[in-house]
Structure formats: structure tokens, C-alpha cells
Amino acid sequence: MTAGIISIKNVSKFYGEVLGVNRVTVDIEPGLTGLVGPNGSGKSTLMHLLCGLLRPTRGSISVVGVPQDQPEELFRLVGYCTQYDSFPNGSTGYGFLSHTLALHGLDGADADRRAWEVLERVGLTEAARRRIAGYSKGMRQRIKLAQAICHDPRVLILDEPLNGLDPMGRAEMIDLFKELADAGRHVIVSSHILHEVDLISDGVIMIHGGSVVAEGSIRDVRGEITAQPLQVLVRCDRPHAIAARAFEFAHVVEAQIVDEATGVLLRTTDAGAFFPELGRIILDSGVEVETVTPADESVHAVYDYLIGDGGGGP
Amino acid sequence: MSGSHGWPLWRRQITVLAKQEIGRSLFSKRSLAVYLLAAMPITLALLRALFLPESQRAHAAHTTTEFAEVYHFFILRFIVFFSTAMLFVKLFRGEILERSLHYHLLAPVRREILTVGKYLGGLLASAAILGATVALTIALFYLPHGSGGMAHLTSASGLGEVFAYLVTTVLACAAYGALFLLAGLYFKNPMIPAVLFLGWELLTPFLPGFLKLLSVVHYLGSLEPVPISQGPFALMAQPVPGWLAVLALIAISAGLLALGAWKTRGLEITYSTE
Numbered sequence: 001m002t003a004g005i006i007s008i009k010n011v012s013k014f015y016g017e018v019l020g021v022n023r024v025t026v027d028i029e030p031g032l033t034g035l036v037g038p039n040g041s042g043k044s045t046l047m048h049l050l051c052g053l054l055r056p057t058r059g060s061i062s063v064v065g066v067p068q069d070q071p072e073e074l075f076r077l078v079g080y081c082t083q084y085d086s087f088p089n090g091s092t093g094y095g096f097l098s099h100t101l102a103l104h105g106l107d108g109a110d111a112d113r114r115a116w117e118v119l120e121r122v123g124l125t126e127a128a129r130r131r132i133a134g135y136s137k138g139m140r141q142r143i144k145l146a147q148a149i150c151h152d153p154r155v156l157i158l159d160e161p162l163n164g165l166d167p168m169g170r171a172e173m174i175d176l177f178k179e180l181a182d183a184g185r186h187v188i189v190s191s192h193i194l195h196e197v198d199l200i201s202d203g204v205i206m207i208h209g210g211s212v213v214a215e216g217s218i219r220d221v222r223g224e225i226t227a228q229p230l231q232v233l234v235r236c237d238r239p240h241a242i243a244a245r246a247f248e249f250a251h252v253v254e255a256q257i258v259d260e261a262t263g264v265l266l267r268t269t270d271a272g273a274f275f276p277e278l279g280r281i282i283l284d285s286g287v288e289v290e291t292v293t294p295a296d297e298s299v300h301a302v303y304d305y306l307i308g309d310g311g312g313g314p
Numbered sequence: 315m316s317g318s319h320g321w322p323l324w325r326r327q328i329t330v331l332a333k334q335e336i337g338r339s340l341f342s343k344r345s346l347a348v349y350l351l352a353a354m355p356i357t358l359a360l361l362r363a364l365f366l367p368e369s370q371r372a373h374a375a376h377t378t379t380e381f382a383e384v385y386h387f388f389i390l391r392f393i394v395f396f397s398t399a400m401l402f403v404k405l406f407r408g409e410i411l412e413r414s415l416h417y418h419l420l421a422p423v424r425r426e427i428l429t430v431g432k433y434l435g436g437l438l439a440s441a442a443i444l445g446a447t448v449a450l451t452i453a454l455f456y457l458p459h460g461s462g463g464m465a466h467l468t469s470a471s472g473l474g475e476v477f478a479y480l481v482t483t484v485l486a487c488a489a490y491g492a493l494f495l496l497a498g499l500y501f502k503n504p505m506i507p508a509v510l511f512l513g514w515e516l517l518t519p520f521l522p523g524f525l526k527l528l529s530v531v532h533y534l535g536s537l538e539p540v541p542i543s544q545g546p547f548a549l550m551a552q553p554v555p556g557w558l559a560v561l562a563l564i565a566i567s568a569g570l571l572a573l574g575a576w577k578t579r580g581l582e583i584t585y586s587t588e
Binding site: 015048051052053054055071072073074075076078079080082084086087088089090096099100102103104105107147 | 319323326327330331334338342343409412413414416417418419420421422423424425580582583584585
């Protein structure tokens with residue numbers, strides 16, 4: 001068991017005859033990690049396994065050195081915001097949080113103080129005394145998040161945490177995730193909305209049909225997909241000039257003028273050679289370049305290449 | 315985050331969990347049916363107090379036997395049984411059905427502590443409701459007998475009887491409660507095993523001695539202060555001494571609770587299959 005990382009070793013989970021996840025082996029470092037996959041791919045199963053809500057049929061899991069069958073230790077370290085949109089009957093936001101904190105061993109005054117701090121952090125101070133049943137979807141999402149972070153966990157596991165939040169709320173929550181990750185915590189965020197993960201993750205774990213199909217930083221994963229040419233979008237004043245010169249190189253297999261001749265989309269099979277050569281073309285031709293951006297180093301594109309399915313984009 | 319560990323933490327967690335269950339059992343919608351059940355013997359006793367013929371009001375002698383029969387056949391076998399079924403089955407099953415059990419499983423609480431905390435909450439709530447029911451019913455039974463009835467009730471023997479009924483009720487809550495907590499953990503529809511167990515309990519008087527030992531009501535019956543007839547077809551058995559009955563009921567409760575704790579240790583959250 002390794003302290004400091006989340007270690008999943010050869011884990012399989014079957015629900016009777018049905019496969020949940022299959023032979024998953026992953027080490028997750030601190031930082032913001034996106035768990036990506038379409039609905040039913042096994043994301044929630046993997047998250048449940050990490051938190052001991054499910055037991056693996058095979059394999060072992062340790063979360064920063066703590067096995068999942070030690071709840072007293074594990075849940076001091078781990079906060080989990082599940083996908084279930086359900087709460088104890090009759091709970092108010094404040095009551096829900098203070099009960100959780102009391103179970104963490106905080107006495108009345110400490111639990112009270114901490115509950116209000118967390119409620120303020122997720123923007124629910126005014127609604128704290130209202131019943132959760134009367135909350136909007138976004139507010140329910142926030143109170144779940146509050147429950148997950150109220151004990152200041154080292155590992156935060158968030159299953160579709162941005163569902164139901166308005167754009168402002170999403171931005172606030174993303175900032176919060178980044179802040180927690182920057183402080184050296186593990187923040188694992190699942191989503192089937194790929195651009196969402198693209199925005200926030202340092203690394204991704206891509207899961208499909210219960211198996212991990214790729215893991216690492218999005219760029220590294222993209223770099224390993226050699227069968228698909230890399231797409232680079234160059235926005236400039238004379239895209240035709242760049243397109244003409246680009247075909248001098250054998251590894252450039254396609255050049256397409258896009259967006260009413262404001263840019264050119266180049267496809268290359270050799271990313272290593274391409275960028276220095278593109279620099280030379282730009283200098284030689286005197287083209288004024290606005291931006292050069294990889295067009296398919298997004299989770300969505302990578303996922304599309306790996307699975308042949310975008311996974312349900314926005 | 316917290317400085318407390320070990321027993322101080324467990325005690326705090328048990329208290330928090332028990333308080334939550336007491337609140338739910340006494341003040342939520344789920345308690346309405348229990349209050350209705352608990353009101354039945356009180357209503358019966360009240361009607362008896364109002365309509366008892368004048369000729370029977372002078373002497374309280376029959377009342378002792380009459381209450382003993384009402385207690386055994388109605389309160390213990392029906393009211394206590396179904397009230398504890400409703401309260402304890404929902405300790406876990408209720409949270410599974412409302413899809414909120416995972417919040418407790420995500421807290422740093424040993425599953426055994428979770429089981430004990432919930433059970434104690436259910437036990438205290440059921441003992442409070444049903445103990446009050448029994449006390450009030452006894453009082454209403456003796457009320458029509460005026461000062462004579464009250465004198466009996468407040469005498470040493472009368473108070474002893476009341477105490478014995480209350481102890482029997484609390485032990486019934488403990489044993490049936492543990493059984494129904496377990497049923498709520500194992501069965502999606504725990505009322506089916508509950509009804510089957512009720513059948514077994516009803517058959518107890520007609521079972522041979524060694525099979526009587528496998529029922530709860532056999533031990534509870536041994537604690538009742540006034541012996542009652544089980545009918546002409548009942549098979550007589552050596553009564554269990556009071557101390558042994560208490561120990562047996564505590565052992566049954568503890569054993570069932572231990573099984574419940576063992577089950578919760580392996581509990582997984584798969585709401586979609588529930």
C-alpha cells in the first residue's frame with residue numbers, strides 16, 4: 001500500500017452476472033483528475049469502490065495508504081459527493097451538515113461553526129434553515145458538495161458534481177476544485193460531459209465498458225494515439241499561404257481552410273517534426289498569425305479516437 | 315479533524331445516531347402508524363372505563379386478570395409486535411428506500427457502531443411509546459374502581475405488577491426490535507418474514523417444550539406478573555425462571571444485533587437493485 005497516492009490494483013466488480021468494472025489498475029496522484037466515460041461506463045462503480053460503498057469482487061484498493069475496509073480512517077481522509085439526488089427525510093441544509101460533522105466527532109459548538117463556514121463556502125447560508133426537499137437542483141448539488149468537503153478531506157471524489165448548476169455556480173465550483181487540488185489534495189471528478197473535464201482536469205482516466213482505456217495527461221494520451229493525425233488550427237491573415245507550404249512536408253496529410261478563410265486546419269502524422277517546421281513556414285511567408293492551437297487535444301477528441309463515440313458531449 | 319478516537323468517539327457517534335432515530339421514530343410521518351397502534355389499547359381501556367357496569371366497579375380483583383389477558387394477547391402479541399416491526403424495519407430499510415443510507419456509510423463510523431446507534435435509538439423510542447401505552451392502559455383499567463383501584467395500583471404489589479409489565483414491554487421491544495432490524499437488512503420486503511414470525515409466535519403455546527425455547531414470547535410470558543390460561547389445547551411447559559428469561563431475551567437481542575452488525579459490515583450501496 002502506497003501512502004500519498006490512490007492505488008487501484010487489478011480491481012473487478014461484478015453485480016451477479018453483470019460487469020461493473022473489469023481489471024482496473026490505476027495509480028492516481030494528487031491534483032485534479034477527470035474520470036471520463038459515457039453513462040453506464042463504470043465511473044460511478046469505480047468511485048463507489050474507492051469509497052467502500054462497494055467491495056471489489058477481485059483486486060485491492062488503497063486510498064492514500066488506507067484500505068477501504070477501515071471506515072474510521074478512510075472517511076477522515078475522503079469526501080464523496082455521490083450522484084444520488086436524495087437526502088435524509090426532513091433534513092435542513094444546516095441539520096444535514098451538522099449531523100455529518102457530529103459523526104466526525106465534532107462537539108456541538110465546533111460542528112456548528114464548521115457547518116456555517118462550509119455553508120458559506122458553497123453559497124447556501126441563506127437557505128441553510130430550509131428543508132433540502134425544497135431546494136433547487138443546483139442547491140441540492142451544493143449541499144452534497146458541502147457534505148463532501150465539510151471535514152476538510154485529503155481526497156475529494158465528486159460524481160458529476162456540476163450537474164444542475166448554473167454557469168456562475170459551475171465557475172465557482174470549478175474554482176473551488178482547482179483551489180483544493182492546488183493545495184495538494186486529490187480531487188477526482190467524474191463527468192460524461194467531456195469539455196467540462198477538459199476545462200478542469202490535470203489528468204484523465206478514460207473508462208469504457210468497465211475498463212480503463214487510457215490514463216494520464218490529456219496531451220500525453222493524445223500523443224500516444226499515433227493512428228490518428230494531430231489536428232492543428234492556425235488562425236492567421238493568409239491561411240492559403242500556409243496550406244500551400246505545409247504540403248511540402250510528407251507528414252502533413254491534410255490542410256483545410258476554415259471559418260471563411262480566417263484559419264487553416266492542418267493534420268499531421270508527426271507532431272514532433274511539425275511544430276518547428278510550422279514556425280519556419282510562418283517566418284518565411286511573413287504571415288501574421290493570431291493563434292496556433294491543437295484542435296484535437298481535448299478529452300472529447302481523444303475519447304472519440306479511442307472509443308469511436310464522443311461520449312455524449314454538451 | 316476530530317481529536318477524539320476510540321470509545322469517546324464511538325459513544326459520541328452512538329449518541330448522535332440514536333438521537334436522530336429517536337427524532338425520526340417519535341416525530342416523523344413514519345411514527346403516525348405506531349401512534350395509532352399504541353392508541354388502540356388506550357382507547358379500549360378508556361371505553362371499558364366509561365362503560366364498565368356499575369356492579370363490576372366495586373371490586374378490582376377481576377381487573378388484574380382481565381388486564382393480564384389484554385396485555386398478553388393484545389398488547390404484547392399484536393401492538394408491541396407490529397409497532398416494533400414498523401419502527402425497527404425502517405432503521406436501515408427506510409434509508410435504503412429513500413436512498414440516503416450512503417451518507418451514514420460515508421461517515422467515519424464503524425458499521426457496528428452505526429448498527430448499535432440506530433438500534434438504541436429505535437429501542438428508546440419504542441420503549442417510550444409502548445411503555446407509556448402500557449402504563450396508561452393499566453391506569454385506565456383501574457380507574458373505574460375509584461380509590462380502591464388506585465390503592466391497589468399504588469400498593470407494593472400493584473407497583474410490582476406495573477414494573478413487571480414495563481420490563482416485559484422493554485425487553486419485548488429489545489428482542490423484537492433486533493429481529494426486525496435484521497429483517498430490514500436482509501429482506502426487501504421485511505413484512506413477509508415478520509408475519510411468518512408472528513405465526514410462529516402464535517403457535518408457541520401449542521409447541522412442545524424444546525420448540526417453545528425458540529420463540530421470544532415464551533420468555534416474555536415468563537416475565538408477566540399474572541399467569542394466564544393459554545387455552546385448552548396449549549401444551550404445558552416448565553416456566554422459565556424470571557432471571558433466566560431476562561438473560562435469554564438479552565442474549566437473543568444481542569445475538570440478533572451482532573448478526574445485524576455483521577450484515578452491515580458487508581453492506582454495499584446498490585439502490586437500483588433494491
